[in-house]
Structure formats: structure tokens, C-alpha cells
Amino acid sequence: MDKVRMHVFFSGRVQGVFFRAFTKENADRLGVNGWVRNLHDGRVEAVFEGPRDKVEKLLYMCRYEHPHARVDDVEIHYEEPENIVGFRVRY
Template sequence: MSRICRRVVVHGLVQGVFFRDSCRRQAQKAGVGGWVRNRPDGTVEALFEGSEDDVRRMVEWARHGPPYARVERVDEAEEQPTGLTDFRVTR
């Protein structure tokens, strides 16, 4: 199985709405490794690594986020996989 890695930056009302914890739970459920964090500019940044299907599902999830989020746009960039298997919330 080939692994891919994608970095996303999520813009909109995405801080203070349980985005990071919801993302962590979704990623763990999907078996995706990586991390998620708030950025000082009010966006949320995440790195997803795993199978192509699982990572694509996580990127799609980030396009709407949890119920109270209001996602305006998601910037996505390809990254090189590094073998991440755990998913965590960082600062």
C-alpha cells in the first residue's frame, strides 16, 4: 500500500469550535498519522499521512470540519511521507 502526505491550512471560523479535537478523533478513526494545530493568524494547519483514500477523506473532512466550524477555504499541499502513524494535537 502506498502512502501519501498532505498539509492543509483551513481558513474561516475554525478556532474555538473543537476543530483540532474533532480532527484528531477523525484521523485516529481513519488510521491516519500526523498532527493538527492552531496558527496565530486564526487558521488551523494539519498534516495527514496514510493511504491515499484515507488521506483524501481527511482532506475532504477538513473542508467542512466539525458542526460549529465555518470553513471558507482549504489550502492543500503535497508533502513527502515520513512514516507518521500517530495523530496528535500540537501547539
């Protein structure tokens, strides 16, 4: 199993559209660990950690499958996995 950690910044219409709840729900369903939070500049920041195929699926879902968000840009940084357990919304 190829485990990865993706530190992601989503830009566009990603706040006020239940983006964090959508991300958590799908992370839990896929078994991806990490967290998601709103930033003061209007972006959403997230860390996805788990098997590469599941992390990439979650990234795809956040970018293209949210019914109300419009993701204009995604900035991705790969980091060393930290063995996070669970997925949570940070405030």
C-alpha cells in the same frame, strides 16, 4: 497502497469550535497519521499522512462535516511521506 502526505491550512471559523479535537478523533478512527495545530493568524495547520483514500476522506470531513466550523478556504501542499506514527494535537 498509495501513501500520501498532505500539508493543509484551513481558513475560516476554525478556532474555538473544537476543530483540532474533531480532526484528531477522525484521524484516529480512519488510521491517518500526522498532527494539527492552531496558528496565530486564525488558521489551522495540519499534516495528514497515510493511504490516499483515508487522507482524502479526512480532508473532506474537516472541510464539510464539522458541525460548528465554517471552512472558507483550504490550502494543500503535497510532500514526501515521513512515516509519522499516530496523530496528535500540537500546541
